[in-house]
Amino acid sequence: MTELRVAHTADLGAATLAEARRLLDDVFGDEMTADDWEHALGGMHALVWDGVELVGHASVIQRRLVHSGRALRTGYVEGVGVRSSHRGRGHGAALMRPLERVIRQAYDLGALGSTDEAASFYARRGWQRWEGPTSALTPNGIARTADCDGSIYVLQVGLELDLTGELTCDWRGGDVW
Ligand SMILES: CC(C)(COP(=O)(O)OP(=O)(O)OC[C@H]1O[C@@H](n2cnc3c(N)ncnc32)[C@H](O)[C@@H]1OP(=O)(O)O)[C@@H](O)C(=O)NCCC(=O)NCCS
Numbered sequence: 001m002t003e004l005r006v007a008h009t010a011d012l013g014a015a016t017l018a019e020a021r022r023l024l025d026d027v028f029g030d031e032m033t034a035d036d037w038e039h040a041l042g043g044m045h046a047l048v049w050d051g052v053e054l055v056g057h058a059s060v061i062q063r064r065l066v067h068s069g070r071a072l073r074t075g076y077v078e079g080v081g082v083r084s085s086h087r088g089r090g091h092g093a094a095l096m097r098p099l100e101r102v103i104r105q106a107y108d109l110g111a112l113g114s115t116d117e118a119a120s121f122y123a124r125r126g127w128q129r130w131e132g133p134t135s136a137l138t139p140n141g142i143a144r145t146a147d148c149d150g151s152i153y154v155l156q157v158g159l160e161l162d163l164t165g166e167l168t169c170d171w172r173g174g175d176v177w
Contacts, residue, residue: 002091003049006098009041009059020047020057020079027081035174040079044102046095048082055086058095060102065111066137066168067161075103075155077112096125103155110155111167113148113177127153128163135168136176142168148177 009017024040025032043061047054058080065074077099082091103110111130114122123129130152134145152167169176 001051002055004094004098005047005049006044007047008044012045012047016047016054017041019054020045023054023057023083024079024081026083033174035172036079039172039174043075044099046098048091048094050086053083056082056091056095058099060099060110062107063111064170065109068165072108072159073106075099075107075110077103077110080112080118092121093125100125100155104157107157108159109157109161112153113175114151114153116151119151119153122153127155129153130163130167132162132164133166134177135166137168137171138176139171145169145177152177 012020021037024037028036040057040059040061043059045057045059048056058077060075060077063074063076064071066072077096080092080095082095100110110127112122112127119129129150131150134148134152135142136145154161154163154167
């Protein structure tokens with residue numbers, strides 16, 4: 001039997017958080033860094049269990065993205081992963097649904113940095129590829145993040161966005177997008 005739980009980081013408890021971290025380590029292998037995990041904390045998590053086994057995780061945290069001179073309150077999706085043995089059964093969609101609701105109800109837009117593999121998964125759910133140049137607001141000023149161009153997806157929830165314009169993210173350790 002599968003179970004979906006949606007909760008804030010504050011309410012998950014150390015054991016569940018450790019389990020979620022182990023799941024993402026299994027899903028992403030060496031690509032999963034301590035910074036990546038830290039980026040997934042401080043917001044709402046969606047988790048799917050198959051019996052006692054955690055098989056899926058995703059979270060949405062708040063960031064500021066600057067676009068057309070405005071600092072937009074953004075629900076940024078992190079740590080999306082379903083155990084390989086459990087893919088193709090609707091768990092990814094079940095994780096995204098409540099997080100997209102949070103984005104629609106609480107933020108100006110949703111955003112995420114997609115893996116190549118997952119791009120069409122998000123596109124099918126209505127996420128749109130950011131076509132313009134990306135950059136980050138670093139301690140030394142705005143710096144282009146050309147290697148991330150084309151991999152950022154946004155969920156528009158009301159604001160008119162120019163997808164060909166510049167999109168700048170706030171600063172953080174590790175991968176900025
Ligand atoms: C991307 C991922 C989370 C999808 O999880 P999943 O449980 O397999 O997804 P679902 O079964 O809910 O699929 C939902 C829909 O998306 C489609 N889909 C799933 N993965 C897809 C993919 N990689 N490309 C295209 N379509 C995909 C499914 O066919 C399904 O379509 P339907 O609604 O028409 O039936 C999972 O493949 C994964 O963990 N991948 C590795 C980690 C990763 O890349 N995470 C994303 C980080 S940005």
